[in-house]
Amino acid sequence: MAGTKNQHNPPPTNLASLIRGLYGRVARRLKVDPSYVSRVARGERQSDAIEASLERELRRIMSLVRTNHDGAGRRAAKRASVRSRKKARA
Numbered sequence: 001m002a003g004t005k006n007q008h009n010p011p012p013t014n015l016a017s018l019i020r021g022l023y024g025r026v027a028r029r030l031k032v033d034p035s036y037v038s039r040v041a042r043g044e045r046q047s048d049a050i051e052a053s054l055e056r057e058l059r060r061i062m063s064l065v066r067t068n069h070d071g072a073g074r075r076a077a078k079r080a081s082v083r084s085r086k087k088a089r090a
Contacts, residue, residue, distance in 0.1 A: 018061045026053045 027034040039045040
């Protein structure tokens with residue numbers, strides 16, 4: 001198995017920016033303090049509403065990551081489509 005490459009896809013570069021502010025967004029939506037959301041996320045407190053909202057927000061973030069593919073945004077997608085059109089012409 002010396003010739004086998006390990007295919008490891010690193011997380012997109014903008015994943016951190018998408019996750020940053022997660023607790024704040026959930027807290028704002030539910031009109032609670034972000035520290036309370038953090039405590040619920042760590043399991044120190046219980047709240048079905050906050051847990052559900054955290055799950056929804058994480059699903060939204062993951063769908064954005066899947067849409068972005070590599071996190072490079074629209075510029076990379078545009079360059080890729082131009083390259084594929086050039087290949088099709090050749």
